[in-house]
Amino acid sequence: MELIKVKDYNEMSKRACSFIIEKVNNMEKPVLGLATGSTPEGLYQNLIEKYQKQEVTFDHVQTFNLDEYVGLKKDDPNSYDYYMNEKLFKHIGIPREQTHLPSGDAADLSQEALQYESLIQEAGNIDVQILGLGLNGHIGFNEPGTQFSSRTHIVQLDESTRNANARFFPTIEDVPKQAITMGIDTIMQSKMIVLLVSGEKKANALSQLIDGEVTEAFPASILQTHSNVMIIADQAACSKL
Numbered sequence: 731m732e733l734i735k736v737k738d739y740n741e742m743s744k745r746a747c748s749f750i751i752e753k754v755n756n757m758e759k760p761v762l763g764l765a766t767g768s769t770p771e772g773l774y775q776n777l778i779e780k781y782q783k784q785e786v787t788f789d790h791v792q793t794f795n796l797d798e799y800v801g802l803k804k805d806d807p808n809s810y811d812y813y814m815n816e817k818l819f820k821h822i823g824i825p826r827e828q829t830h831l832p833s834g835d836a837a838d839l840s841q842e843a844l845q846y847e848s849l850i851q852e853a854g855n856i857d858v859q860i861l862g863l864g865l866n867g868h869i870g871f872n873e874p875g876t877q878f879s880s881r882t883h884i885v886q887l888d889e890s891t892r893n894a895n896a897r898f899f900p901t902i903e904d905v906p907k908q909a910i911t912m913g914i915d916t917i918m919q920s921k922m923i924v925l926l927v928s929g930e931k932k933a934n935a936l937s938q939l940i941d942g943e944v945t946e947a948f949p950a951s952i953l954q955t956h957s958n959v960m961i962i963a964d965q966a967a968c969s970k971l
C-alpha cells in the first residue's frame with residue numbers, strides 16, 4: 731500500500747482528482763468504482779470544476795457505485811442514486827446509462843445482487859475503485875464480520891453505521907436498516923484502489939488498517955493484501971500512525 735500524506739481535506743480531494751483525471755484522459759474505456767458519504771464530496775466538486783474548464787470529459791467512462799440503501803426509491807433525496815446524480819453525474823455530461831448503482835428497491839434483491847456482479851464483470855472489472863473508510867473499518871457497507879470472500883449482497887447495517895449516517899436523515903428511525911453492497915471480494919477484484927481518509931475521527935481506523943492484523947473483524951484490513959492500493963490521507967487522519 732502506498733500512503734500519500736497531505737495537509738488537509740482540500741488537498742486530499744485535489745490529489746485524488748488529478749489522479750482520476752489522468753486515468754480518465756489516458757484510458758480508452760475507464761471503469762470507475764465510486765463511493766458516497768462525506769469523504770468523496772470534495773473530489774466530485776473538483777471533477778466538476780475540471781469538466782467545466784474542459785480539462786476532462788466522461789462520455790467514454792463507466793461507473794459502478796459501491797452500495798445503496800434498501801427500501802429507498804432512486805428519487806428519494808437520501809438514496810445514493812440521488813446523491814450521485816446531484817453531486818456528480820448531472821454536472822459532468824456522463825450518459826446516465828453508463829452509471830450504475832445497485833437498486834435498493836428491486837423486487838428481488840438477491841437477483842439484483844447477482845445482476846450487479848455480472849454487469850461489473852461484463853465491463854471488464856473496475857479499473858480504479860474509490861473508497862472511504864468507516865469508523866468500524868467497513869468498506870462499502872461490509873460491516874465487521876463480513877466474509878472476505880463475499881460478493882455483492884444484502885447487509886444489515888450496524889447501529890454504529892446507522893448512527894454515523896443519521897446526520898443525513900430527519901431522525902435515526904428514518905435511516906434504513908439494510909443495504910445492498912459490493913462484497914469484499916468484488917472490491918478486491920478492482921485493478922486499483924484509491925482510499926480517501928480525512929479527519930481526526932478516522933485516525934484510529936486508519937492506524938488499524940495500516941498496522942493491524944488482517945481480519946474479517948476489521949474489513950478494511952484486507953486492503954493490506956491488494957497489490958495496488960493508494961491511500962490519500964490528511965494530517966489529522968494520520969495522527970495515530
Ligand code: F6R
Nearest residue numbers: 765766767768769862863864870
Ligand atoms: C459509501 C460507503 C461507505 C463510506 C464510509 C465512510 O458509499 O460505501 O463505506 O465510504 O461509511 O463515510 P464518510 O465518507 O461519510 O465518512
